[in-house]
Amino acid sequence: MPKFVYDFTEGNKDLKDLLGGKGANLAEMTNLGLPVPPGFTITTEACRAYLSRGVLPDGLDEEITRHLTALEEKMGKRLGQPDDPLLVSVRSGAKFSMPGMMETVLNIGLNDESVHGLAKQAGGDERFAWDSYRRLIQMFGKTVLGIGDGRFEEEFDRVKGSRQDYEVTADELRGIVETFKDIVRQETGGDFPTDPREQMDMAIKAVFESWNAPRAVLYRRQERIPADLGTAVTVCTMVFGNCGMDSGTGVAFTRDPGSGRQGVYGDYLQNAQGEDVVAGIRNTLPLQRLEEIDPASYRELLSIMEKLENHYRDLCDIEFTIERGKLWMLQTRVGKRTPAAAFRIATQLVDQGLIDMDEAVRRVNGEQLANLMFPRFDDGAEKTLIATGMNASPGAAVGKAVFSSERAVELAARGEDVILVRRETNPDDLGGMIAARGVLTSRGGKTSHAAVVARGMGKTCVCGAEELDVSPAEHRFTAPGGIVVNEGDVISIDGTTGAVYLGEVPVVDSPVVEYFETGAVADELVGAVDRVMKHADRVRRMGVRANADTPDDAARARRFGAQGIGLCRTEHMFLGERRRLVEDLILAEDDEGRRAALEALQPLQEADFIEILAAMDGLPVTIRLLDPPLHEFLPDMVDLSVKVATGEGTEKDEALLAAVKRLHEQNPMLGLRGVRLGLVVPGLFAMQVRAIARATKARRDAGGDPRPEIMIPLVGAVQELELVREEAEAILREVGVDALVGTMIEVPRAALTAGQIAEAAEFFSFGTNDLTQMTWGFSRDDVEAAFFPAYMDLGVFGVSPFETLDRDGVGRLMRLAVEEGRKTRPGLKLGICGEHGGDPESVRFCHGIGLDYVSCSPFRVPVARLEAARAALFEGRGAG
Template sequence: MAKFVYDFTEGNKDLKDLLGGKGANLAEMTNLGLPVPPGFTITTEACRAYLADGRTPEGLDREIGEHLGALEKTMGRRLGQADDPLLVSVRSGAKFSMPGMMETVLNIGLNDESVHGLAKQAGGNERFAWDSYRRLIQMFGKTVLGIDGDRFEHALDDLKGARQDYDLTPEELQRLVETYKGIVREETGREFPADPREQMELAIKAVFESWNAPRAVLYRRQERIPADLGTAVNVVAMVFGNCGMDSGTGVAFTRDPGSGHQGVYGDYLQNAQGEDVVAGIRNTVPLQDLEKIHPEAYRELLGIMETLENHYRDLCDIEFTIERGKLWMLQTRVGKRTAGAAFRIATQLVDQGLIDMDEAVQRVTGDQLAQLMFPRFDDKAAKKRIATGMNASPGAAVGQAVFSSERAVELAERGEDVILVRRETNPDDLAGMIAARGVLTSRGGKTSHAAVVARGMGKTCVCGAEELEVSPAERRFTAPGGVVVREGDVISIDGTSGAVYLGEVPVADSPVVRYFEGEREAGGDDLVRAVHRIMSHADAVRALGVYANADTPEDAARARRFGAQGIGLCRTEHMFLGERRQLVEDLILAEGEEERQAALDALEPLQKADFTGILEAMDGLPVTIRLIDPPLHEFLPDHVELAVKVATGKGTEKDAKLLEAVKRLHEQNPMLGLRGVRLGLVVPGLFAMQVRAIAEAARERREQGGDPRPEIMIPLVGAVQELEAVREEAAAILRETGVEALIGTMIEVPRAALTAGQIAEAAEFFSFGTNDLTQMTWGFSRDDVEAAFFAKYLELGVFGVSPFETIDRDGVGRLMRLAVEEGRAVRPDLKLGICGEHGGDPDSVHFCHEIGLDYVSCSPFRIPVARLEAARALLTFGGSDTR
């Protein structure tokens, strides 16, 4: 039979899965000989069994009874004993810290008889005893019985008026207890339970059930904590900080969790219990003041803090109570910290010899590094929030609101800052998005066009701000409360929170970005120095290469400054927008070989110039160029608008001809239509023109003394025959020009993954296009469904996180793993990478290392994150032997 209960003397800090973080650390402190009140922990396995069956598992009550008996023997008192009571607390404690999310009940064991025994224990302190009793009823009523906590708070406030809670007399507190018991009677129809064992059993069940409380569920979702872990329950002998002014409670940190700097940090509250510090019922005093209040306890606490930090080799967060001058440790855990503190502390611990650089890399995360790179609004500045949308791409941006891409470009060329405001963006808005400081849309989700492109550029973006009524024709938007923002008015958008502000909010630049851009040395700022040390070590140990998704020479150059080792995705369709769109339109409408060739001849030198600039920027590094992959409708006018124009007689002969083409090429689902390799096979000469432009650019660079390394990627292949048809033509052009280039494909169609062995016969590399692979595997469009039902899916637990943010390992990931295994079985030297949005997601980077990819490719701004996570992945998996 499973063991469900462990005494503190039986556990240790490595049993967090079983005992939860709090229980494991209480056991560890007990083993270290620190002053921890005795107690025991009910395991997470018991919680999971209770939640699954709706009742306590067989044997649990017996084990609790045995451990309670042992605790009573240790303490020399029985639970709720009338003349000399043992009181206990019942506290939650999951594997991962979830502060304030679950429940705690103090002072269990008090009733109308034992309250007098407690006063006797405290030397006749009646006030302390009745204060403890009212706290029990208040916490028990709220936590266990589900009574609105405000009812108890209002009764307390009415009684004390302007006084502090510790000014209440014993008689007043006794009356308050009766008031509280009356509230319980009114709300539940029953008396407050006087049986101490019943109090404890009900409190334990309430802690179990709090695992699925809405706030706990929401917190787990935000922090990506698995929903099936359950919480442990800790039953601890009570020690009291509310015995008088010689007692108190506090929280201490071994370093500043905000900055990482060493020193004495924390708060202390006299004559209080632990919950009072969290509730903020009175102002605390700085921890340093404890030296004057209780010098001996203060010195002992500092010694314990040093012991714990050296033992855990990290910043420790400590809760303690002083009972009549005696120090007791109630909890310790590795403390939460800001991103800046995380990097500083990691390198400080290396310098102290507590950890090595491998461990330092594992102590920080890509998410924390990303936070350090985002520009931020000044927290102290006054702000007027007018709307809130989705935090699609982090950062802070300020500028004039503009409502068209053209206007954005026009003003940006004058040196003015603008925010591009649209209902939603489309590929034609690319120039405006590049020109703008940030993008704001009233429609779309985190994987909409605006979000994806903005993230790729490191551009601040707020999407789906549905409160805004955007009127592009009138060049204005209306916010709630009748606020009207017209073109030229200044707004500020926060891509980290999703907030939209009226007017200019001051922005603070990130020194970490300036460091990555090469604008400052690593020696000037302690945070930058810490980032430099960790990133240097990460680059030295990681096995995964980190490439960039970049479509212009400027993006390529920036990616290289950020540490990119090549380009994993150059999207050529982005090169056909703007003025060139007319040339593509001419190609589509061409009647006969002569017109088609004329359009191709016009495009080729433009393409060659594009590729020359990118190859020059990435000289000596691989550049994977994806041949054109757009749905054709993106290059044609809107069907409805064109039809109206022709029908009303306002159209020209060319418009009529164009309308016929639009009708002919119209598709119900363009993303699954004539695009990618299909387009290259159907439109003669299109792919050949692009391959020749690549080859000629590479040859020119080589003649100029450069070292171009192009790779040609065929998109949307689902059958090896498609790839073979294009490969044969491409290889002939490469031979003709004397240029060497790998020819491979993007694995983005499930059938390609399932037939990877066949495709590897013709492909020299695979690049996983996880955006489309996710769409096609799940069967939904990322542009359409996120706002429609993703929130509900997250709420229901269908998703733990959006599959467009992190690779779905069970579905999409399984296809990827199969493709890797079958592709490498046929071609052992097959080069493998990923170029979807997931390439910069920390969890996805770990998965890519796990399945043996050679590189990940992501937007330039996310390159440092991917570099760091690639190293963390290797260290987590124990080295490259997993590859």
Template sequence: MPKYVYDFTEGNKDLKDLLGGKGANLAEMTNLGLPVPPGFTITSEACRRFLEEEALPEGLEEEITEHLDALESRMGRRLGQADDPLLVSVRSGAKFSMPGMMDTVLNIGLNDESVHGLAKQAGGNERFAWDSYRRLIQMFGKTVQGIDGELFDGALEELKGGRDDLELDAADFQRLVTTYKGIVKDQTGEDFPADPYRQMSMATKAVFESWNAPRAVIYRRQERIPTDLGTAVNICSMVFGNWGMDSGTGVAFTRDPGTGHQGVYGDYLQNAQGEDVVAGIRNTISLQDLEGIDKPVYDELMKIMDKLENHYRDLCDIEFTVERGKLWMLQTRVGKRTPGAAFRIAVQLVDQGMIDIDEAMTRVTGAQLAQLMFPRFAKDAESKVITKGMNASPGAAVGKAVFSTDRAVELAARGESVILVSRETTPDDLAGMIAAQGVLTSRGGKTSHAAVVARGMGKTCVCGAEELEVSVTERRFTAPGGVVVSEGDVISIDGTNGAVYLGEVPVVASPVMEYFEGSGELGDEDELVQAVHRIMSHADASRRLEVRANADNAEDSARARRFGAQGVGLCRTEHMFLGDRRRLVEDLVLATSSEEREQALAALKPLQESDFTEIFQEMEGLPVTIRLIDPPLHEFLPDYTELSVKVALAGDRADEKDRKLLAAVKRLHEQNPMLGLRGVRLGLVIPGLFAMQVRAIAEAAKAVPGARAEVMIPLVGAVQELEHVRDEAQEILAEVGVEALIGTMIEVPRAALTAGQIAEAAQFFSFGTNDLTQMTWGFSRDDVEAAFFSKYLELGVFGVSPFETLDRDGVGRLVLLAVEEGRRTRPDLKLGICGEHGGDPDSIHFCHQAGLDYVSCSPFRIPVARLEAGRAALIGAGSDTR
């Protein structure tokens, strides 16, 4: 029988798969001799079994009883003992941090009898005891019994009558307990459970079930956390920060999670329990202020923070409680941080000798780098600052003010940019935070729910704008000076300095973008750019994969070079036929004789040659893979219905060319153009089209010294198709007197399945994973993404869109098969990927593992691809790449 329960003394930080992050780190701190309240952890395996079987696994209750007996013996009190109660917290803790997404219940063990025993423990402090009891009923009712939390919040606000919660006395909280118990009875039909052991059992099951709560599912989807991990449950003896003014609770960071700067960062709240800090219901004081309140506790905390950072060799996020002058550690974890902080901290730790540059590179991600490339507000913009708050998560966000999660989701779905405004956010606001460009709250600090979650997602956030009066019901807020902002009004928030502006503030390029563009100077004073430069330099030195660009013109090619591209992996020639040149394609389609066709091709050739010449010049000897024309032909012709109406209305006066064009469009009309006359099929059906393009490529390459052309033939499904085009292309190349590789794009499943045959005629494969994904799944991206992808994500059919991250199980298997069979036929076969998956971090790691030679992506994604290719070389196959 498996072991389901571990005492804090039995685990360590390396058992996160089993004990979850919280349980593993509580065990680690216990092993380090830090002041951790005794307790035990129920494993995530027990959670998985519970969710599968809808019942606690066999033997679990006995293990819990055994460990609870040991805890009671150690503490010298029994759970809920009437005259001297042991109270415990029941807290979730998955492998990956999911702040606020799952459930926690504090003060388990209180009832109408033990509340008096708790007051006795506290030296007659009745206020503390009844406050703790009402908190239990409130959290238990909402978390375990599914009661609307607004009912409890409303009762508390009514009792306060505008007073601060610290002004409430024991009698107030006793009345609140009675009110809360009435809410429970009214909503569930049952009395609040008085049995402490039943409380703990129900709370444990509720924490297990919260793994599948909607907000937890949404968060996992956002952060790409596997759905089958489950959560551990931590049973911890209670320590109380709401004992009095000599007690409190706080959150601390060993470095600033917003900037990465070293120093003392965190929030503290006197006479409070942990949820008061993260919920932002009362504004906190800074951690430095704790030194003046209780210097011995402050000094001990500083020593522990230093010990933890050196032990974990990283920024640590710490939760602690002070109980009557005694410091207790409730949690530590490697803290979430903003992208800028991630790069700064990684390099700082290298300079301090705590990690090497290899590890530093694995601690930052391409997604974080992409965030650093986003624009920022112009410093000299003439915009009205209406208030300021705490700079909780940096960035520049502009959008319409909205005051509810539902409204944020609704407007974002229409393509509108929004800023979610609230007094404070809760885990239930996660969908709105994801939809919004940024978050603004009037309460809370840098460790509030809004701040922590926003930093984890890379969202701009300003918290604790105290002078902001937010009315959620009236959907507006009032700023100092009487400025009223109603829902729909545009505001701008600056997560770097905490400023809130009325209206839209202009944005400018970020320093990191200027660095990549080559227009910024790399000065010693720019710590962030220096950090990015050092890590990118190491990524380039470490990676095996080359990084190329998808570029269709000289401008994109030049930008790609500035961003570090090592060539062009995809030049789409059909993009060169748009605009004014579209008429020339129409002439080609309308040609009724070889003479007319030759005239049309002759008009197109010099334009193509000029395009290719400019691209070769920008690439300066780097390889350029040019895909021969591959559009559905209808994209170059007028709309059939519109043209029919035009000709019909003109009647006898209809233009002769319009009549011919209509006949051609009718003749070429297809039910499913994406699977029709396109790619290699088009080149075989329209004589001279591919030959014209190959000749233009060859003559352009000959005109540019050192040019390296690679001719890619699209949509090949059979080697015979490729052979026809290859033979003609080779004759033209030999005639012009240049050399070029000839290969194909693998974008239909049959090409992947017959890759061994196709490699006999191809010198390279480039995987066109956009079309390969469509054809493997059997759906059109344009038609289905808006139709049902959101439902598929919700149901778990997709963990992430297969157009965003490569589907390893389906499309990925086809790629692996083509790689294996292609190289078996031709060992020197060059392999790359040119779908937009080439810029996706997880897909890049797959490409490295699959043995591809290069990835190709849009110019702006090249820095991300360079970094992730370096990380892939160090992290290795099968490792987590988030």
């Protein structure tokens, strides 16, 4: 039979899986000889058994009885003993900290008899005893009996009036207790339980059940905490901070969790219990005031804080109570901190000799680094909030509202800051998005085109601000309250919160981005980032490349530490003025016309490649041949139809409309695109390969070191790749240059037949955007807004599969492709170029399956560098 209950003298901080964070750390502090009230912990295994069966597991009740009896013997009193009661708290304590998400009940053991014994214990302090009793009924009623806390609060506030809690008299509290018992009777149809053991047993079950409370489920989903862990329960002897002004309760941090600076940080509240501090119902004192109030306890607390920080080798968050001048430690844990504090503390602890740089890199993460890279609004500035949308891409952006990409480009060229405002964006808006300081849409979500592209560029974006009525034709939008913002009016958007403000809000730039751009170490924080990143680059195994389509993007990626380009999308080179050449290609009626269009495109592509190869000189550049269907380069069918129908269209418009209708597809994602285009449109891929080859030769002749890699998209069968590769290699030989030829693994069949495809491919690059869509069987653009929010609420998704790799489905296909591909070709180069390449959790997965590199947007390169190092370090330590 498993052991379900552990005394605080058993266990240690490494048993969080079994004892939860609270129980494990109480055991650790007890082992250190710190003043911890005696108690015991009921394990997470017991919780899981209870939640699965609905009853306590066999043997648990007897174990609780044995430990309670031992506790009573140690304290010399029984639970709820009328003349001298032992009282206990029952608290939740999961493996991962979930502050405020689950339940606590204090003062268990009080009833109409033992309340008098408690007053006697307290030297006749009737007020203290009745205050403790009313707290028990209130917390028990809310947590165990499910009574809305408002019922109790309203009654207590009615009696208290404008006074402080501690000014309510003993007689008034006695009356409040009776009223609270009446509330219990009215709400439940029964009396408040007076048997101490029944109180404790009911509270334990309630804490177990709080694991599945809606707020706990939501918190776990947001924090990606597994749902099957369960919570432990600690049963701890009560110590009282509400015994008078020589008592109190507080929270302390061993250093500032906001900045990381060393010092005394925390709050203290005299004559109060711990819940009063957490609930914020009374104004607390700075922890430093404790030195004046109780110098002896203050000195002891500082000594304990130093001991705990040195023992845990980290910032510690501490809860304590002082009972009539006696200090008690109720909890400690490694404290949560801001991203800036995380980096500062990690390097401070290295300097103190408490940890090494390997551990410092483990202590920070990519999301914290990304947070430090985004600009932000000045917290102290005045702001006029007019709408709120989804916080799609963090940062702060200020500029004139513009309603077309063309206008954004025009004003930005004059040196003006603009915010591109659209109902939603599409690929034609890329120029405007690049030019704008930020993007605001009234439709779409976190995986919409605007959100994905903005995140990739490190551009601030707020999506789905449905309160806004955007009218591009009238160059304005209307916000709630009739506020109209016309083109040229200044607005400010906060991609971290989703807020939209009227007018200019001051923005604070990120010195961390300046560091990555220039290498300048501006302050202590940047110095900490610099130390962490340099060590990360020394220890990581996996390379980091960038997704970059322009020379500027390539150059920036290199400054940010990219080791090459993992995805250069050639379709972006066909936009703007070059679209007419693509139109000519599509409208060509014979081989001669098609050849003329391709010959006009080739030198333009060649010039693009020369610049990109120069920016990445000496590093690999993976160039993807044309992927999207041709109709995306043609005008909109509705617009053309209107022009032709009204007689305003030209002959070319009529020809374009016929081409649009001919190329129209019900499901373009699964239609004529990628390698299929290269096989059915003669000369298209050959033109691109020749442009790559000639650009490579030009760079080599100029003394450069170009290293192109040609990637064939959407391959599903090895025969497709063999045909294109044969044509490509002939062109490379003709020009006299070398380049690897490989493929993007983005359809499930490619993953399933990777062993065959590796016979013709020198590298694989996983295109996880399309691989996710095709594996799940949905189009991101169509379904994200339609049902993703519902799927999140229902728990089908813990996180969007477009944000973090779906390990069980997409990840399994990737793992299979890696194994079979390398079995066929042991030296096969493997990477990922989907947007997941910049997601921390996905980077760690890619390391685990043995990829050689990840590729992501230039802005996310530092994040991927850090996470690749952390993956290597955790693997070396045997952790996941």
